[in-house]
Amino acid sequence: MSEKKIIPIPVYNDVSFELFNKIHSRRSPAILRGLNIGSCLGKWTAEYLSQIVGNKPVKIHVSETGQMNFLTKNFQYKTLPFDQLIKRSSSNQHEDYFLTNTEVYYLRALGTDSRGREVANMENHYPELCQDFQIPQFLEASSIFSSVLRVASKGVQLWTHYDVMDNLLVQVTGKKRAVLYSPEDIPYLYLEGDKSQVVDIDSPNLERFPEFIKATAHECIMEPGDILFIPALWFHNMTSLDFSVAVNVFWRNLSPEVYDKKDPYGNKDPLPASKALEMVESALKHLSLLPDEYQRFYKRRIVSRVQKNL
Ligand SMILES: O=C(O)CCC(=O)C(=O)O
Structure with a gap:
């Protein structure tokens, strides 16, 4: 039987603007290490985040199992005060819970409108955190689409999917395993829309998904402070190895008219x-x-x- 193919994602230290432009034009993932992301590094502990953001309500995913599956929806959408989310997602056993006392939580921040149509923007929605966070000055401000706060319990694994914009994912607190697949691997990923049906990428059901073995995993473990460049259309599957806090920035690399104006997530296919x-x-x-x-x-x-x- 053929072996699973794995390529380590390259790590670049102290990346200059020129090097970033080269990495960006190669259209393959890279870890940018050692860049200044602000005082959040080391500061964004569970205690600090609860205290500074307080109890504003946030919509979250709650699941009995770490491996979340968007296609079978093995999780529920719930609302919690932010400080409660932080308390629960930073511990393994909960006194208060929705499904079970070991449930896991995932926040993908949205705007504040009730229908979830507003684009996530750290400056508007988490101004109290913005003073601690900066994205390296590589991107043109006018091309930035969204900035998204992401909080996860240890063990949360987000389904394999692609987005249509370029992405810098800044890992602030905790470690994260990132597994990416090239757009060329589409024939092996058993897509349904923008998501792969192969949920367990480490022990895939090869009777159902025999071609998956041909997909090449580009892998890395992100340390706090690491920034992962995820080019548009690259599939990614992320597992939080600890209580995890991250911010990602999506930006447009195509002309603005081709993007769907009704897309708050940056994942709707260009028109x-x-x-x-x-x-x-x-x-x-x-x-x-x-x-x-x-x-x-x-x-x-x-x-x-x-x-x-x-
Ligand atoms: O790290 C995460 O929680 C998910 C990241 C992700 O899916 C993204 O940045 O598009």
């Missing part, structure tokens, strides 16, 4: 791509009017036409 995907669905619907033999023939013709352009 020309979503149009094209819709047309594929429509093509399949048309073909379903034909007998199997003809359907297969014309699907192969379509695949061969697309492959000519790859």
